[in-house]
Amino acid sequence: MTDANTPAITCQNLWQVFGQGADKALTDALSRSGNDADKAATDLREQGFIPAVQDANFEVKEGELFVIMGLSGSGKSTLIRCISQLLPGTGGEIRVDGENVIGASKKALTELRRKKLGMVFQHFGLFPHMTVADNVAYPLRVSGVGKKERMARAQEVITLVGLEGREDSYPRQLSGGQRQRVGIARSLAVNPDIWFLDEPFSALDPLIRRQLQDEFLRIQATLKKSIVFITHDIQEALKLADRIAIMRDGKIVQIGTPTDIVLRPVDDYVREFSKDVAKGQHAKVASVMRDESERGPDDPGLTTSMTLDAALAHCMELYEPVPVRDENGNIVGTVHPSDLAAALQVDET
Known part of the structure; x- marks a missing residue:
């Protein structure tokens, strides 16, 4: 049981470095630089390593919709994979409800993903031979939940995402937006406390994308999940986020509310993101x-x-x-x- 004030997610000095022997190389680089992250990252690059996430520090509060955005290659997808432990993380700490998950056993991580974390990715990953209901119920089936119970839960989330009546359809019979709704429903089937979404709407047409953004906000207003949402679209970030973290070259360069990002950018990189944004639509009185x-x-x-x-x-x-x-x-x-x-x-x- 965690304290009510414990953040859903805490990242402290998190690094993800790619390359053989990255763990030792990071330790040595930090030692040589006096724990200066910028100097350590430069040192690592000169040795041929790729510091994809550099010294990330942030918290996601309970019930918060936290958006991470940046250009392609900025490290945002790598970061979300570190938090969810699809990548192990090279250094630092990741705490989920106060518990450090870096170095956790395979069994503990499996239980964490099955019971506490939900994930939605850009590519739907649906099983083509399964109906909508079976696709949605699949995580519960893997967890050993009985058929009657899992199909009842599947029906709940199918209704929640607006697909009632399509339970017996197959993915090939659905539009792109409908398939993404199935992916969202499947991730919610286990009723996760924390929800990860990696550019879930970026492959969709603009109109469908806006509709799903509205639907997503409606679902979040009902469920109040702790969410980490990845996007490269500033308009999407401003529409959805409680707070936004902007990444560049593996570093988080600014964290703030949509108003902070639009009205108080910390540098030209952040300012470039928001230069075409109609500030009056996002900034508050x-x-x-x-x-x-x-x-x-x-x-x-x-x-x-x-x-x-x-x-x-x-x-x-x-x-x-x-x-x-x-x-x-x-x-x-x-x-x-x-x-x-x-x-x-x-x-x-």
């Missing part, structure tokens, strides 16, 4: 709020959690319509400032 003693005469009903776009629209409602002129200067109509603000807003439902 709390991020630009001044001292409460400075109060104006009007009250448009703003709240700290309101986006800047929504706040602007509320403020514009206080103003009267203004004239609109043609190219000759003649008044041809009027426009209300609130209509201008509303036209620029994106539907956030």
Whole structure:
């Protein structure tokens, strides 16, 4: 039983170095550099090793949706495989509910994956000869759960992901979005406490992708899982995340809320990610709020959690319509400032 304040996941000084003899090479490089991670990584590269994850430090809180993003080759997928122990990790600690899993026995890791961790990957990996229900129930079958119980649980999660009525269909009879829903349902069948998703929507068409993002948020609002979600898409990260970690060349360069990433990037690399983002759709009023003693005469009903776009629209409602002129200067109509603000807003439902 873990304490209520114990993070779901804690990574401390985590390294993943590829190359024969990487464990000793990392120890020696850290010793030579005085535990300077940047110098140690340079040392390792000069020896022909690949430091794919460098000295990663972060926590994922209970019920938090933590997004890790970066360009291809930044180390984000390697990092999630270290946390889930699909890769063993070369140095540092990974704690799941307070227990260090690096160096855990094969039996302990198998139990951890079967009972506590759920995983969804970009490629669906469904069994083509199994129906939707059988695919979803498969992890429970492997765990020795009886047929009646596992099929009942499969039906619960099939309904949760919106595939009710497709239980007897085969993967070849489903669309890409439906197949990914099956993959999500299968990962939820064991009711994991921690959920790993590695670019689960990146192979899908944009419209289907947005629909599944909305569905994913609905599922998370219901289940409140601790989630590590990998993506290379800043818009996806901003839409889904409670917090975002941005990686470059194996290093985490910034961790923050969507507002932090958009309004307060730590360097040009992070700034480049968010340069085309409509900041008003993601930043919240709390991020630009001044001292409460400075109060104006009007009250448009703003709240700290309101986006800047929504706040602007509320403020514009206080103003009267203004004239609109043609190219000759003649008044041809009027426009209300609130209509201008509303036209620029994106539907956030």
